Amino acid sequence: MKKLIMTLSLLAIFSATELFAQAPAAEVPKPKDPSVEERIADLEAYVNNVARATAGNTNGIVTKVAGPGPGHNAWQMAATALVLFMTLPGLALFYGGLVRKKNVLSVMAQCLGIAGLVTILWWVCGYSLSFAAGNPFIGNMDFAMFKGVNGGEVGQGSNWISNNIWAIFQLTFAIITPALIVGAIAERMKFSAVLLFVTLWMFAVYFPFAHMVWAADGLMCGPLNPKAAIKALDFAGGTVVHMTSGWSALVLCIILGPRLGFGKHNMQPHSMTMCMIGTGMLWVGWYGFNAGSALAADGIAAQAFTTTTLAAATAGFVWAMAEWLLKGKPSVLGFCSGIVAGLVVVTPACGFISTSGAMLIGVLAGIVPFLACAYLKKAFGYDDALDTFGIHGVGGTLGAIMTGVLATKDANPIVEGLSSGLLANQLKAVAITVVWSVVATAIIAYIVKFTIGLRPSEETETVGLDLAEHGEEGYHG
DSSP: OHHHHHHHHHHHHHHHHHHHHHSOOOOOOOOBOOOHHHHHHHHHHHHHTOOOTTTTOSSOBOOSSOSOOHHHHHHHHHHHHHHHHIIIIIIHHHHHHHSOGGGHHHHHHHHHHHHHHHHHHIIIIIHHHHHSSBOSSOBOSTTGGGTTOOSSOBOSSOSSSBHHHHHHHHHHHHHHHHHHHTTTSTTSSOHHHHHHHHHHHIIIIIHHHHHHHHSTTOTTBTTTOTTOSSOBOOSSOIIIIIIHHHHHHHHHHHHHOOOTTTTTSOOOOSOHHHHHHHHHHHHHHHHHHHGGGGSSSSHHHHHHHHHHHHHHHHHHHHHHHHHHHHHSSOOHHHHHHHHHHHHHHHTTTTTTSOHHHHHHHHHHHHHHHHHIIIIIHHHHTOOOTTOHIIIIIHHHHHHHHHHHHHOOTTTOGGGGGGOTTHHHHHHHHHHHHHHHHHHHHHHHHHHHHHHTOSSOOHHHHHHOHHHHHHSOOSOOO
16 A cells, blocks of 8 residues: 555655646746836936836846937047147146256156056056045955946946046056155156155055046045045046145255255256147047036036136136236246146136136145245245146145135036035145155155155256157257
């Protein structure tokens, strides 16, 4: 009897197994096409530069507006090219014209070398440390070697911009920032020392500040991080670019010491024509810097474009007029310096202020950095060769503070949620930037000084860095 029961049980199990095996597999539901309303909502999101209406849905809907938005992506590619244009050839020509002719190629080589070096660091880990999720001070290595950074996906920087274009846009900022420091130490720092200094400085200063100010979990990223300890605003790089480079430049030039013959020999710019051309290139490229930081071809970009123009033109005029009043003549160098100062001061504020605010910034940018370059440098005796600290350090600090005073919701709605205590937060961000940049730069400078040395020999410096360091001359005959 037991054998019969066992046999019947086995037959029953076998039959059931066969039935289940023959049963059709459950069909995986096919993605649904969005409705007309959902498709229109996605298009409206694109036009308004907000997240897709169908993004993150749970209904299996696949958007018909996938990937980057053509217009916003096109503007971002153009803006990226403009920012690179600021360094090569803009800054190279601007600085090249301001040095003596025996050193013209040295500053150009430094700009070129920094562009290549920073690009390699950015691809290996710099982009990831700056913008991958991490802690309030630094990112992790999720995007190392551009892992997951491609043209078909968005979200790392904006809802409608390709991830790789966002990464390259930010690379151009990372390139120009240490290149600005070159102006303070021009004509007297070894090329090898420049490259080692920049390598260490990017890890100690730039990558952390890019993360703290612009990453979604950054310590000072007011617009994106609701948990930010310091809810500050920096539209396009007042703290990240100009303050870090400007204050670092001051420390480095003091540790390096003045040029041979500083204060005794004529060290006038060798080509104001070249400087003027470089200034024009910087101004044009700055539209990518400021208007491009809107990350869309929208009204905020237009506002930044407008305020940038007003501040730069006004500051150039005011600087030259101040020079005329106090020194007797309005120089081309004064016009050029004022234009750059206006661009620097308006940078952190450009997407948050009105046109009247831009005009006020233009006036202040033409006066405060002028006084720093004309009188502060002479009073303290430091050799900031091309006025990097006076324009970028002082100007960047002024711009960060004025952002807290002039930012208005009428120019950018995001200001409304951050207006309470904004000036105090800007002052905190300024203090952190100054202290961090100064301390880190001093440590790095002494590391380089006691390892490979900062300066060339007196003979090399006398002959000029072009021939000694690069085996070339900018001019013949």
